[in-house]
Amino acid sequence: MAGNREFFNRRLHSLLGVIPIGLFLCIHLVVNHFATGGSSSFNRAANFMESLPFLHILEWILIFLPLLYHAIYGLYIAFTGTANVGRFGFFRNWMYLLQRITGVITLIFVAWHVWETRIAMAFGTALNYQMMHDILSSPFMFGFYAVGVVCAIFHFSNGLWSFMVSWGITVSPRSQVISTYVTMIIFVVLSIVGIQTLFAFV
Amino acid sequence: MAETKTVKFIITRQDSPDSAPYEEEFEVPYRPNMNVISALMEIRRNPVTTKGNKTAPITWDMNCLEEVCGACSMVINGKPRQACSALVDKLEQPIRLAPMKTFPVIRDLQIDRSRMFDSLKKVKAWIPIDGTYDLGPGPRMAETKRQWAYELSKCMTCGVCLEACPNVNSKTNFMGPFVFGQVRLFNAHPTGAMNKAERLNAFMEDGGIQGCGNSQNCVQACPKGIPLTTSIAAVNRDATIQSFKNFFGSDQI
Ligand code: SF4
Ligand code: FES
Numbered sequence: 052m053a054g055n056r057e058f059f060n061r062r063l064h065s066l067l068g069v070i071p072i073g074l075f076l077c078i079h080l081v082v083n084h085f086a087t088g089g090s091s092s093f094n095r096a097a098n099f100m101e102s103l104p105f106l107h108i109l110e111w112i113l114i115f116l117p118l119l120y121h122a123i124y125g126l127y128i129a130f131t132g133t134a135n136v137g138r139f140g141f142f143r144n145w146m147y148l149l150q151r152i153t154g155v156i157t158l159i160f161v162a163w164h165v166w167e168t169r170i171a172m173a174f175g176t177a178l179n180y181q182m183m184h185d186i187l188s189s190p191f192m193f194g195f196y197a198v199g200v201v202c203a204i205f206h207f208s209n210g211l212w213s214f215m216v217s218w219g220i221t222v223s224p225r226s227q228v229i230s231t232y233v234t235m236i237i238f239v240v241l242s243i244v245g246i247q248t249l250f251a252f253v
Numbered sequence: 254m255a256e257t258k259t260v261k262f263i264i265t266r267q268d269s270p271d272s273a274p275y276e277e278e279f280e281v282p283y284r285p286n287m288n289v290i291s292a293l294m295e296i297r298r299n300p301v302t303t304k305g306n307k308t309a310p311i312t313w314d315m316n317c318l319e320e321v322c323g324a325c326s327m328v329i330n331g332k333p334r335q336a337c338s339a340l341v342d343k344l345e346q347p348i349r350l351a352p353m354k355t356f357p358v359i360r361d362l363q364i365d366r367s368r369m370f371d372s373l374k375k376v377k378a379w380i381p382i383d384g385t386y387d388l389g390p391g392p393r394m395a396e397t398k399r400q401w402a403y404e405l406s407k408c409m410t411c412g413v414c415l416e417a418c419p420n421v422n423s424k425t426n427f428m429g430p431f432v433f434g435q436v437r438l439f440n441a442h443p444t445g446a447m448n449k450a451e452r453l454n455a456f457m458e459d460g461g462i463q464g465c466g467n468s469q470n471c472v473q474a475c476p477k478g479i480p481l482t483t484s485i486a487a488v489n490r491d492a493t494i495q496s497f498k499n500f501f502g503s504d505q506i
Contacts (some may be wrong), residue, residue: 055461058492059496137331146468148468213467
């Protein structure tokens with residue numbers, strides 16, 4: 052099949068955003084929510100995650116490689132679109148633009164976040180409650196994390212909506228409206244989980 | 254009689270495909286029920302700007318004058334639409350006219366929509382009925398389906414949905430939203446369905462289906478009310494199934 056590489060790339064980008072990246076985001080948010088139960092509760096959960104067998108292979112196959120692909124191809128998608136909400140201020144057009152803006156912010160946030168936590172851990176800093184407490188006690192970093200977490204969750208939730216359109220799951224206008232509501236509820240609920248977690252660290 | 258009522262126009266002009274655009278203002282005597290085309294004809298009769306300079310008459314495209322051919326599309330007060338169905342009484346003044354910049358400008362308000370016709374050729378948006386012998390009558394189409402398909406067949410390749418789409422631009426080769434409606438239309442036709450796989454595979458090539466980013470402007474902008482976003486999702490579903498068939502090797506047609 053000559054010439055349908057672009058189709059394959061785009062569908063792969065869409066799929067990876069949900070499985071495994073979206074799934075990982077949910078697990079990550081839920082596991083970190085242990086922080087609301089105090090430092091030992093968080094450390095126990097983090098230790099469990101770190102003690103998973105084949106950790107490095109899992110991380111590379113389920114997180115880093117898909118994330119890298121999604122990020123790089125996503126940048127290409129974002130910068131080949133021309134935002135026109137000024138001329139066409141429809142709700143979905145705003146969501147289209149927000150999806151791209153939150154995607155870029157999420158990329159910056161995630162890059163920094165991985166550097167500061169996972170890579171620091173590879174260099175020997177212990178990844179525990181104390182580490183996050185130190186990071187988040189700076190008001191600037193707290194703000195940065197809050198924005199990053201909310202953007203990542205928006206990008207995931209709204210991405211779920213377009214995933215369902217792009218794969219032809221939600222075809223009728225009604226199903227697309229209802230999936231807008233459902234994905235926005237997911238956005239609100241996960242945001243509460245994420246922000247609660249951030250507050251638990253300070 | 255007191256002074257006559259006039260209509261003010263600010264028109265973006267361009268002398269040749271490569272020259273720089275510029276604006277000119279015109280004032281046209283008002284007539285009841287006039288549309289943008291009739292005002293342009295009035296300017297053509299007397300091509301003098303508000304400042305009193307004689308200028309070249311404005312070039313634009315038109316054909317049916319009843320919003321079925323799509324030729325007269327232009328940007329009117331910021332909105333892409335048909336000039337023939339744009340009534341002056343319903344427009345805020347001064348009325349701003351500009352060409353749809355998504356397309357190559359030939360001159361003034363006249364644009365070249367060939368890319369749309371090329372796209373339709375690429376995805377085989379027709380029903381092949383020619384043979385070396387009489388193929389006989391095709392399968393019948395249910396009346397309910399015919400009525401449903403009629404809505405999709407109203408597309409007049411006017412280009413408004415391309416103008417509204419954030420992904421139709423010089424950085425991509427996305428063919429544009431209208432193709433989804435036409436692929437769906439011809440795939441739904443009992444005879445057209447015989448080439449469904451061919452059509453889908455052509456539409457999955459570069460510049461095809463995947464160019465859509467779901468901003469859904471097209472369905473809001475389409476003057477014919479074509480269910481474009483529904484067609485996009487429906488064609489997406491067919492393409493998902495088609496790509497599985499292609500890869501895992503089930504019946505290709
Ligand atoms: S789908 Fe609608 S907006 Fe697009 S070309 Fe056809 S008639 Fe025009
Ligand atoms: S002249 Fe045909 S649509 Fe306006």
